Structures are given as structure tokens and as C-alpha cells.
Amino acid sequence: MDKAIERQRVLLEHLRPSSSSSSLENIGSSLSASACAAGDSASYQRTSVYGDDVVIVAAYRTPLCKSKRGGFKDTYADDLLAPVLKALIEKTNLNPSEVGDIVVGTVLAPGSQRAAECRTAAFFAGFPETVPIRTVNRQCSSGLQAVADVAAAIKAGFYDIGIGAGLESMTANPMGWEGSINPRVKSMRSAQDCLLPMGVTSENVAHRFGVTRQEQDQAAVDSHRKAAAATASGKFKDEIIPVSTKIIDPKTGDEKPVTISVDDGIRPNATVSDLAKLKAVFKKDGTTTAGNSSQISDGAGAVLLMKRSTAIQKGLPILGVFRTFAAVGVDPSIMGVGPAFAIPAAVKAAGLELNDIDLFEINEAFASQFVYCRKHLGLDQEKINVNGGAMAIGHPLGATGARCVATLLHEMKRRGKDCRFGVISMCIGTGMGAAAVFESGDCSDELCNAKKTSNNSLLSKDAL
Numbered sequence: 001m002d003k004a005i006e007r008q009r010v011l012l013e014h015l016r017p018s019s020s021s022s023s024l025e026n027i028g029s030s031l032s033a034s035a036c037a038a039g040d041s042a043s044y045q046r047t048s049v050y051g052d053d054v055v056i057v058a059a060y061r062t063p064l065c066k067s068k069r070g071g072f073k074d075t076y077a078d079d080l081l082a083p084v085l086k087a088l089i090e091k092t093n094l095n096p097s098e099v100g101d102i103v104v105g106t107v108l109a110p111g112s113q114r115a116a117e118c119r120t121a122a123f124f125a126g127f128p129e130t131v132p133i134r135t136v137n138r139q140c141s142s143g144l145q146a147v148a149d150v151a152a153a154i155k156a157g158f159y160d161i162g163i164g165a166g167l168e169s170m171t172a173n174p175m176g177w178e179g180s181i182n183p184r185v186k187s188m189r190s191a192q193d194c195l196l197p198m199g200v201t202s203e204n205v206a207h208r209f210g211v212t213r214q215e216q217d218q219a220a221v222d223s224h225r226k227a228a229a230a231t232a233s234g235k236f237k238d239e240i241i242p243v244s245t246k247i248i249d250p251k252t253g254d255e256k257p258v259t260i261s262v263d264d265g266i267r268p269n270a271t272v273s274d275l276a277k278l279k280a281v282f283k284k285d286g287t288t289t290a291g292n293s294s295q296i297s298d299g300a301g302a303v304l305l306m307k308r309s310t311a312i313q314k315g316l317p318i319l320g321v322f323r324t325f326a327a328v329g330v331d332p333s334i335m336g337v338g339p340a341f342a343i344p345a346a347v348k349a350a351g352l353e354l355n356d357i358d359l360f361e362i363n364e365a366f367a368s369q370f371v372y373c374r375k376h377l378g379l380d381q382e383k384i385n386v387n388g389g390a391m392a393i394g395h396p397l398g399a400t401g402a403r404c405v406a407t408l409l410h411e412m413k414r415r416g417k418d419c420r421f422g423v424i425s426m427c428i429g430t431g432m433g434a435a436a437v438f439e440s441g442d443c444s445d446e447l448c449n450a451k452k453t454s455n456n457s458l459l460s461k462d463a464l
Contacts, residue, residue: 051309054151054322055441059406060087060241061301064263064394067170071260072298075245077109077169078121084302085125087241088163092304092316096126100159102133103149105142105166106398108173111135118167138327140363140426141434142166143401147303148325148436160310165302166402175296193332194430199282199293202366205336206287209372213287216367217275220292220391223364227388228268235387235414236263239406265295266392292367297394301402318441320409320422324349325436327428336369338433339425340376346435347423357383357437358419359412361404363426364389373425387411400426405438412440 062080065071072080081104089096104118115135122133138145143166150162177195185191196204205211230236242261248254270291280286281293311318326345330338339362347354360383364370370391374384387407390400404424412419417440425435 051307051312052155053308054154054305055308055311055318056303056305056320056322056405056409056438057311057316057318058088058092058304059239059301059319059402059409060084060091061239061399061403061406062243062299063240063260064265064295064297064299064396064399064403065260066265066394067174067296067298070264070298071247071258072169072243072245073171074248074255075169075243075298076117077114077167077172078117078124079245080169080243080298080300081118081121081165081167081302082124083241083243084300085122085127085163085165088302088304089126092314094161094304094314094316097128097130098161099127099131100162101150101153102127102131102163102165103146104133104135104398105137105144105146105164105401106135107137107139107142107168108170108175108397111137114167121167137398138432138434139429140365140395140397141327141401141428141432142398143301143403144325144405144424144426144434144436145327145401147305147322147401147405150303150305151322151325154305154307161304161306163302163304164402164405165300166396166399167300168396168398168400169298170296170396171298190332190431196333197282198335198365198429199288201333201335202288202293202368203280203283203286205334205366205372206368208334209376211287211368211371213276214272215371216287216292217272217289219364219367219371220275221270221272223385223388223390223392224267224270225388226386227263227266227392230387231262231266232268235411236407238410238413263393265297265394266388288366288368292391294363294365294390294395295393297396299394299396299399299403301399301406303402303405319413320441321439323421323437323439325434327432327434330431330433332431335429335431336366336427337372337376338427338431339363339369339435340373340433342433342435343373343377343423343425346425346437350421350437352421352437354379357421357423358415359386359408359422360384361408361422361424362389363395363400363404364391365395365427367391369427373427401434409438409440412438 106114118133136146147164150164242259244259246255247258275291278289278291324346328342408422412422422438
């Protein structure tokens with residue numbers, strides 16, 4: 001009971017926003033406790049002073065295009081990143097010199113080359129030389145890791161404003177291994193499994209956990225259907241920054257100026273019967289095909305984070321609040337199960353339960369692992385990837401995390417106060433999973449999901 005009372009006390013201390021940044025400093029002493037009917041989410045607690053929350057004020061992405069044959073096949077990587085970095089500044093009227101750091105998740109390009117490309121992208125976007133930039137690589141979660149790194153740095157007091165971004169040109173930097181492989185790898189099964197092709201790990205998940213070909217193909221069709229509907233209704237317009245670029249005719253070499261404004265891998269007319277005709281790619285008589293796997297794509301995304309007190313001072317609207325992040329390790333041979341373990345870890349760290357989460361963005365690396373994670377966690381299908389996922393939209397490895405942040409938070413904003421908490425998660429090559437919990441900017445200061453109680457007790461129901 002004492003623990004429940006303490007949770008309630010912490011929550012009450014941070015529920016009431018103040019009207020100015022100066023009063024935020026004294027919020028802890030100015031609040032008085034009042035009755036709170038906290039219901040099922042009573043365990044949720046704030047671990048920081050209200051003004052120290054890390055909030056997202058803007059999140060954008062480029063369209064995602066098919067590698068080697070899509071709209072960005074002739075676009076340099078830095079010309080992908082620059083537009084979304086520039087959009088963050090222009091749409092918020094932020095002085096770019098105030099940004100403490102830019103962290104870019106990226107996977108396939110050589111480290112020093114991509115670091116230089118990111119620096120040039122920042123210059124193209126209008127950032128002064130005083131603003132630093134670096135890259136981070138945790139495989140498919142790199143974009144989300146970049147956002148988490150910036151949130152952690154703001155929490156630590158390193159700076160008040162930062163950008164977490166993601167970038168991948170799988171046209172310019174295809175997947176592959178460079179150099180020789182350490183022969184010691186053969187002596188250790190877990191090390192050897194780190195080198196398995198991702199498609200083989202997908203087949204392992206399907207075989208070990210009984211995910212059928214029918215289930216996988218249906219998941220892919222659902223992804224395309226939802227992404228097509230979201231595109232047709234204009235939902236992605238809030239998050240996509242059109243990119244002016246060029247298309248080069250491979251036969252004549254002629255350049256054609258174009259503006260790319262929509263994802264080009266979505267197939268609105270995909271059917272289960274059509275996908276059933278595709279052959280398995282990684283295993284004879286297997287179930288993983290090009291149709292029920294994520295698309296190889298080019299794209300970028302960027303997220304602007306800052307302390308809540310800074311956002312209030314600048315009069316910026318709050319799109320969402322960064323709450324928690326977790327990365328976990330799993331068996332490399334079934335790396336796709338990562339979200340099934342990362343999501344509970346992140347949700348628990350936020351003081352929540354799975355049924356408190358209103359929306360999920362789970363990266364669809366392969367239908368096999370996506371279906372397994374959904375079933376293992378017992379998630380409501382109506383809450384997951386409501387606008388489609390990577391099988392339809394695409395999966396530019398380093399950019400996916402940032403893309404998911406933009407997609408999730410804009411959808412939460414559309415849904416208003418009926419949508420308070422959202423989760424982003426993905427599996428990670430070599431056997432890991434990552435997840436983060438976000439809170440809606442519209443709901444972060446009131447218990448909109450709470451149930452009414454019959455009395456004014458300050459105890460949550462789990463104290464009884």
C-alpha cells in the first residue's frame with residue numbers, strides 16, 4: 001500500500017502544467033494534492049519534473065522509394081537527409097544554431113563516409129558549422145536509437161534541443177559483407193548465427209513457432225491495403241516532406257527533374273492469391289517470399305526533441321512526449337522475435353501495461369516475425385500498424401525508426417484524447433529488439449484513459 005501511495009503522490013505532483021517557464025522551476029513546491037480517480041493506469045508515474053519532460057515538437061520523413069528502381073535511385077544520400085532536417089527548422093521557426101546535436105541512425109554505408117555525408121546534409125539544410133552531428137548504428141533500430149540517444153542527452157542536461165534522424169540509401173549501399181570473416185565464428189553457435197541471412201532467420205521463426213504461409217501473405221496484403229488507404233485519404237501528407245530530385249534514364253543518360261511526394265512501393269491491389277504464387281526465397285519449401293517481406297528502400301526521417309520548458313517558452317506545440325526506451329538481446333537465429341521482448345520491457349519501464357497502449361508501430365521486417373510478435377503479445381490487430389507497415393511502405397534500415405516516430409505521433413494527434421500512449425518497436429539483426437513508449441502531447445497532463453472511482457480516495461485500485 002505504501003508503494004501505491006508513493007506512486008500516486010508522484011503522479012499528482014506533476015499533473016498540473018504551469019503557464020510560464022519560470023514557474024516550472026518551482027512546480028514541485030507549488031502543487032497541492034487533490035483527489036485523483038486513477039483506474040487501470042494508476043501505476044503510470046512521472047519520473048521527472050513536468051518541465052523537464054523530453055518532448056517532440058516536429059517529426060517528418062521523406063517518401064520511401066524502392067531501391068535501385070524507385071524515385072530516389074539517382075538521389076545522393078545527403079540530398080535525402082537535408083530536406084527533412086530543413087523542414088524541422090522551417091516549420092518550427094527554430095534558430096538552427098540552438099540545436100545542441102544531431103544524431104543520425106544509419107546502417108549500410110561506410111562509417112566515415114556516411115558521417116561526412118550527414119555533415120554536408122546539415123550544411124545543405126542551413127545549419128551553421130557550430131552545430132555538431134554524428135551517426136549511430138544499431139542495425140534496423142538505428143533511427144529509433146538516434147531519437148533515444150538525443151532524449152537521453154537532453155535528460156542528462158547536455159543540451160536542451162536536439163535532433164534524432166535516420167537515413168538509408170539501399171541503392172547506393174546495398175547489403176553485404178566486406179572483408180574476411182573471423183574463423184573463430186565457426187566455433188561458437190551464437191556467433192555463427194549472427195551471420196545468418198535475415199531471410200533464413202525469418203524461416204526459422206515461421207518453422208519454430210508455426211506461422212503459416214497463409215498468415216504471412218494475409219499480413220502482407222493487410223499492410224498494403226492499410227497503406228493504400230492512408231495514402232488515398234491524405235494521412236501521410238502531415239509527415240511527408242516532398243523531395244525535389246532527378247531521375248536519370250539508364251539508356252540515354254538524360255536527367256529529368258522530379259518531385260517525389262508519395263511512397264512508391266505500395267500495391268493497393270495485392271491479394272493473398274497473387275502472393276501465394278510467389279516462390280520462397282531462402283529455403284526450399286519455405287514460406288518467406290519477396291511478397292511477405294519488407295521492401296528494400298531509400299529514405300530519411302528526422303525528429304526534433306527538446307525540454308518541455310523550452311518548447312513552452314518558444315510557444316511550440318507538443319506533438320508527443322518521449323517516455324521510455326529499451327533494447328534487449330534474443331537468440332540471433334530467430335532475431336525477428338525481438339519486439340516480443342523489447343515491448344514489454346519498455347512498457348514496464350513506463351509504469352504501464354500492454355493494454356494501456358493505444359497504438360503500436362511494429363516494423364514488418366518479415367511477416368513471419370510480425371505475426372509471431374503480434375500473437376505472442378496478444379495484441380489487438382486494430383491497434384497495430386493502422387496505416388500499413390514496412391511490407392508496403394518500405395524499410396530503409398537506418399531511417400525506419402525515425403519514420404515510425406513520424407507516423408505514430410501524427411496518427412496519435414489525429415485521434416486526439418482517445419489515444420494517449422503509443423509504442424514503436426522493431427527486431428534487430430544479430431538478435432536484438434528495441435522499443436520506445438511515447439505519450440500524446442494532447443493527453444500528457446490528464447488521465448484521459450482513467451476510470452472513475454466511487455470515492456475520493458488517493459489510493460489507486462492496486463493498493464486495495
